[in-house]
Amino acid sequence: MNGNGYRKIGVYICHCGMNIASTVDPKKVAEYAMTLDSVAIARHYMFMCSDIGQELIENDIKELGLNRVVVASCSPRMHELTFRKVCERAGLNPYLFEMANIREQCSWVHSDSKLATEKAMALVRAAVRRVFFQEPLEARDTPVNPNALVIGGGIAGMQAALDIANAGYEVVLVERDTSLGGHAMQLSGTFPTLDRADCLISSKVEEVASHPMVKLHTYSEVEEVSGYVGNFTVKIRNKASFVDGQRCTVCMLCSDVCPVSVPSEFELGLAQRKAIYAPHSSAVPARLTVDSQACQHFEGDQCHACQEVCPTQAIDFSQKDTFIEEKVGAIIAAPGYDLLPRERISMYPDDPDIIDGLQFERILSYSGPTLGEIRRPSDGKVPKQIVFIQCVGSCDPEHGVPYCSRVCCMYVAKQALIYRQVVPEGQAYVFYTDIRSDAKGFEEFVQGVMAGGSVLYLRGGVSKVFRDGDKIKVWGVDTLVGQEIEISADLVVLALPMVPRPGTNELVRKLNIMSDKYGFLSEAHIKLRPVESLTAGIYLAGAAQWPRDLPDTIASASATAAKALTLISKGKVVLEATVASVDESYCLGCGRCEEICEFHAPKISKNGLPLPTASINEVLCKGCGACAVSCPTGAITIKHFTREEILAEVEALAGV
Amino acid sequence: MSDFEPKIVAFACNWCAYAAADLAGTSRMSYPPNVELIRVMCSGMVDPIYVLRAFEMGFDGVLIAGCHPGDCHYISGNLKAEERVQALQRLLHTLGLEDGRLRLEWCSTAEGEKFATTVTEFVAKLKELGPSPFRIREEAVA
Numbered sequence: 098m099n100g101n102g103y104r105k106i107g108v109y110i111c112h113c114g115m116n117i118a119s120t121v122d123p124k125k126v127a128e129y130a131m132t133l134d135s136v137a138i139a140r141h142y143m144f145m146c147s148d149i150g151q152e153l154i155e156n157d158i159k160e161l162g163l164n165r166v167v168v169a170s171c172s173p174r175m176h177e178l179t180f181r182k183v184c185e186r187a188g189l190n191p192y193l194f195e196m197a198n199i200r201e202q203c204s205w206v207h208s209d210s211k212l213a214t215e216k217a218m219a220l221v222r223a224a225v226r227r228v229f230f231q232e233p234l235e236a237r238d239t240p241v242n243p244n245a246l247v248i249g250g251g252i253a254g255m256q257a258a259l260d261i262a263n264a265g266y267e268v269v270l271v272e273r274d275t276s277l278g279g280h281a282m283q284l285s286g287t288f289p290t291l292d293r294a295d296c297l298i299s300s301k302v303e304e305v306a307s308h309p310m311v312k313l314h315t316y317s318e319v320e321e322v323s324g325y326v327g328n329f330t331v332k333i334r335n336k337a338s339f340v341d342g343q344r345c346t347v348c349m350l351c352s353d354v355c356p357v358s359v360p361s362e363f364e365l366g367l368a369q370r371k372a373i374y375a376p377h378s379s380a381v382p383a384r385l386t387v388d389s390q391a392c393q394h395f396e397g398d399q400c401h402a403c404q405e406v407c408p409t410q411a412i413d414f415s416q417k418d419t420f421i422e423e424k425v426g427a428i429i430a431a432p433g434y435d436l437l438p439r440e441r442i443s444m445y446p447d448d449p450d451i452i453d454g455l456q457f458e459r460i461l462s463y464s465g466p467t468l469g470e471i472r473r474p475s476d477g478k479v480p481k482q483i484v485f486i487q488c489v490g491s492c493d494p495e496h497g498v499p500y501c502s503r504v505c506c507m508y509v510a511k512q513a514l515i516y517r518q519v520v521p522e523g524q525a526y527v528f529y530t531d532i533r534s535d536a537k538g539f540e541e542f543v544q545g546v547m548a549g550g551s552v553l554y555l556r557g558g559v560s561k562v563f564r565d566g567d568k569i570k571v572w573g574v575d576t577l578v579g580q581e582i583e584i585s586a587d588l589v590v591l592a593l594p595m596v597p598r599p600g601t602n603e604l605v606r607k608l609n610i611m612s613d614k615y616g617f618l619s620e621a622h623i624k625l626r627p628v629e630s631l632t633a634g635i636y637l638a639g640a641a642q643w644p645r646d647l648p649d650t651i652a653s654a655s656a657t658a659a660k661a662l663t664l665i666s667k668g669k670v671v672l673e674a675t676v677a678s679v680d681e682s683y684c685l686g687c688g689r690c691e692e693i694c695e696f697h698a699p700k701i702s703k704n705g706l707p708l709p710t711a712s713i714n715e716v717l718c719k720g721c722g723a724c725a726v727s728c729p730t731g732a733i734t735i736k737h738f739t740r741e742e743i744l745a746e747v748e749a750l751a752g753v
Numbered sequence: 754m755s756d757f758e759p760k761i762v763a764f765a766c767n768w769c770a771y772a773a774a775d776l777a778g779t780s781r782m783s784y785p786p787n788v789e790l791i792r793v794m795c796s797g798m799v800d801p802i803y804v805l806r807a808f809e810m811g812f813d814g815v816l817i818a819g820c821h822p823g824d825c826h827y828i829s830g831n832l833k834a835e836e837r838v839q840a841l842q843r844l845l846h847t848l849g850l851e852d853g854r855l856r857l858e859w860c861s862t863a864e865g866e867k868f869a870t871t872v873t874e875f876v877a878k879l880k881e882l883g884p885s886p887f888r889i890r891e892e893a894v895a
Contacts, residue, residue, distance in 0.1 A: 154876060172771060172775045175772070200778065201778030201779060202775065203786075205781055206782060206784055206786075206869070207783070207784075207785075208783065216789065221791055223791070328882055489885055606823070609826070613861070613863050614861070619863075631768060632826075695828040696827075719826075721795040721797060721826070721827035722794060722797060722798025722829055723827065723829075723833055726797065726800045726801075726833070727833075735798065738798060740803075743791060743793070745809060747762060747791065747806050750762055750789045750812075751811055751812060
């Protein structure tokens with residue numbers, strides 16, 4: 098029935114309620130479709146995707162013996178799969194179906210009813226002509242490695258790893274820093290309950306580090322990723338730490354004698370660390386690392402102070418980076434966030450007492466450089482006047498980023514509240530543009546802080562911030578009372594927006610996934626597939642995708658774990674059937690396809706024929722069509738995107 | 754020439770420009786109905802023969818829309834498309850088609866607005882250029 102010539106095409110025009118029907122006349126389009134070659138039936142219906150709509154198609158296929166189906170409705174990105182399944186249920190190969198996009202690309206973007214209806218007719222005509230040439234295709238299976246790679250050992254990566262590991266599947270967790278926990282470990286109390294973040298997070302850290310199903314690679318980077326859904330091969334670089342983790346007892350003697358001090362990354366420059374260091378006292382895994390950039394030994398001065406004092410001979414300057422390869426079924430990318438660099442917002446001078454929100458978290462933290470006492474960086478005095486400025490660089494396309502960073506309204510309220518609890522005689526001011534507090538318990542929390550009277554909220558912007566002797570002068574305006582404000586502050590805290598971590602772009606390239614214009618990881622569909630990347634088998638978790646707080650991050654991470662488990666627990670994955678195929682009788686064996694393919698799918702070999710010809714490894718082929726276009730004799734075609742099919746569309750659209 | 758409405762066919766990459774066109778729809782943007790899209794898996798899949806056939810069939814403009822450099826779902830399909838478009842443009846010039854009738858645009862999934870603007874500008878440009886010389890010739894023969 099799918100052989101030459103004989104075609105019986107059914108065409109179904111959807112009203113989508115009034116979404117299509119308010120501009121395009123579905124009845125006219127259906128009447129027009131009836132006049133087209135090989136069309137056996139054309140109908141229009143209120144909602145083709147509804148059960149009744151689907152049954153309509155199913156019955157027609159069975160009763161009228163349709164062997165091709167066209168649905169004109171929304172975008173195929175929305176419902177192609179739905180209608181392919183309808184065909185399948187009725188016994189028709191799903192690749193004998195074609196969709197005409199008359200909603201997103203017609204009724205929603207055009208207002209002239211006559212022109213929109215004509216365009217819908219042209220799109221239906223093209224789909225009918227195209228489907229005429231479509232061939233039945235069979236989807237293929239490939240086995241899946243029953244494990245997952247998680248990139249990032251912050252709260253997102255740890256949660257995803259734990260969910261997968263607790264389901265009984267192995268996880269390879271790669272963290273580029275020397276310890277687990279990410280930014281979450283730097284936080285003080287968490288809103289809205291003021292629970293200590295380091296307590297909350299360190300329980301997760303312990304669980305991950307001791308889990309028998311988690312293979313942990315800290316101080317490591319993903320170097321290369323190849324393969325495809327279910328069958329990724331990942332090359333991991335274990336960076337040389339110059340300390341034998343088995344021997345190191347974290348006695349810290351080495352660190353005590355080390356002559357080199359540099360600003361601590363974990364303390365965000367508010368404290369110093371040595372060249373041989375652990376990032377903080379509860380770092381897991383517990384072992385020290387030599388920072389080869391800072392250590393004098395690597396600058397040729399032969400300093401061995403740490404080596405000499407180490408009681409377990411754990412320090413080994415000859416260590417080199419090592420590489421290992423892992424084969425995994427699924428990948429979860431959770432590389433995390435950073436704050437927008439201060440330098441990007443030029444109106445705030447470089448001053449030790451003008452700090453960002455994350456630095457203030459360290460000052461508030463009991464494990465921070467001031468052990469929870471609130472002291473300002475410049476002279477260690479307790480600040481009596483403190484100014485918080487919200488939306489510094491966020492919701493600000495001119496100077497920073499146009500988006501809302503989502504967490505700042507909440508953490509500023511929390512920081513101001515904790516400050517007032519610790520320094521009851523102090524005064525806290527918050528300059529804000531809008532308060533966004535849209536999650537469980539959030540609005541009540543902010544209102545509580547605002548109404549408590551201990552923190553003064555000023556609605557308005559800041560025009561100038563500058564050093565004036567011992568003080569930082571803040572000039573601003575309270576737009577609610579229409580008054581200019583001048584505050585002599587001891588400390589200014591800037592709520593800078595979350596941005597993707599540096600290096601995210603590189604990871605995007607290695608994984609062959611997408612990022613948006615800000616560099617955040619792009620989901621496959623912003624509404625319907627928020628957890629998946631566009632590359633099958635790779636999922637996105639945490640604040641690398643969009644600014645997120647802890648509960649949102651954990652929810653997104655658990656969602657990726659569920660997705661990854663769905664893939665790896667099945668044992669096999671169905672691959673797209675739309676791949677390249679070679680007609681050997683036309684192939685010259687010239688090898689251009691082999692050269693142009695990024696995925697090493699075509700191979701020139703004799704294949705038992707007298708002369709060498711190309712053959713396609715269908716598992717590696719992604720169906721991009723590069724080889725087909727480069728083939729000088731047209732021997733290669735992409736199934737479901739053949740020249741015949743596309744030229745039929747071109748001609749039909751032209752009205753020929 | 755004021756009532757001339759150019760016809761455009763657009764080859765849109767499934768991963769970016771096609772999605773951007775969908776986004777223009779879901780965001781209820783507006784652009785002239787002179788364009789019809791053909792979904793391809795990659796701009797690098799667009800065979801020069803498709804472009805030539807489109808002009809032969811009387812289209813006044815052809816748009817190829819792919820992912821931004823570095824964003825190709827297939828690593829470098831868009832760059833291959835760019836090379837081919839440059840070669841095609843020289844060929845079309847030789848055949849007597851004005852520059853600007855074949856257009857290549859990068860358009861990410863998020864750029865619904867860019868897609869709408871591109872189409873609007875392209876229609877305006879083609880109105881300036883008038884009907885394709887191929888079309889005029891055919892009509893004269895007919």
